[in-house]
Amino acid sequence: MAKIDYPPILRPGIHVMxxxxxxxxxxxxxxxxxxxxxxxxxxxxxxARLRQLNVTGTLWLDGSFVTRxxxxxxxxxVLWNPSFTGxxxxxxxxxxxxxxxxxxxKALYGIDLYIATPLPNRKMASEAYWxxxxxxxxxxxxxxxxxxxxx
Numbered sequence: 001m002a003k004i005d006y007p008p009i010l011r012p013g014i015h016v017m018x019x020x021x022x023x024x025x026x027x028x029x030x031x032x033x034x035x036x037x038x039x040x041x042x043x044x045x046x047x048a049r050l051r052q053l054n055v056t057g058t059l060w061l062d063g064s065f066v067t068r069x070x071x072x073x074x075x076x077x078v079l080w081n082p083s084f085t086g087x088x089x090x091x092x093x094x095x096x097x098x099x100x101x102x103x104x105x106k107a108l109y110g111i112d113l114y115i116a117t118p119l120p121n122r123k124m125a126s127e128a129y130w131x132x133x134x135x136x137x138x139x140x141x142x143x144x145x146x147x148x149x150x151x
Contacts, residue, residue: 005137006067010145012135014060017147019044026065035071039110043075046109050082050099050151053092057082061147062134063112076112077105078130 009026017025023044027036047059063076079100088096098104105113118126134146 003138005139005142006064006069008067008137008144010066010147012143013145014131014148015145017149019047019149022061022147022149030068030070036065039065039072039075042109043111046099046105046111047149047151050096053096054085054088055082055096055151056085057151059147059149059151060130060134061149066146067144074106074110074112076134078114078116078134080116082115082117 023040027040030036058080060078060080061075063074064072065075082096082100099108100113100115102113105111116126116130135143137144
């Protein structure tokens with residue numbers, strides 16, 4: 001059975017946003033946004049903690065969260081080239097590994113997380129792959145937008 005595509009909120013393309021803009025676009029204007037608010041709150045905590053641990057990278061956000069689906073199940077996310085901005089303790093490295101582990105991110109934060117660290121000669125191909133996944137509805141023909149967030 002094919003997945004139902006809910007109307008996208010964003011026009012096609014990549015939309016660079018802040019956390020406040022994400023909340024204002026995908027949570028605040030939608031009626032009965034309690035599941036979205038809970039999902040956004042967990043995502044906000046996840047991003048804030050990564051920032052506290054001096055993790056940098058670029059996040060691409062997609063999934064039913066960026067559509068008009070009333071009760072999205074998770075927030076689809078690709079974390080591009082995560083790195084540390086300075087020295088980090090072994091304990092903090094372990095915490096970051098846990099936070100960016102697929103199963104842990106899903107269970108603790110409701111994030112369907114993928115990590116992308118392509119080699120320079122594969123960067124364009126990797127980005128094209130994810131643009132194809134995130135930039136279209138499930139029918140593979142209807143273009144939609146997704147979000148980019150810097151951490």
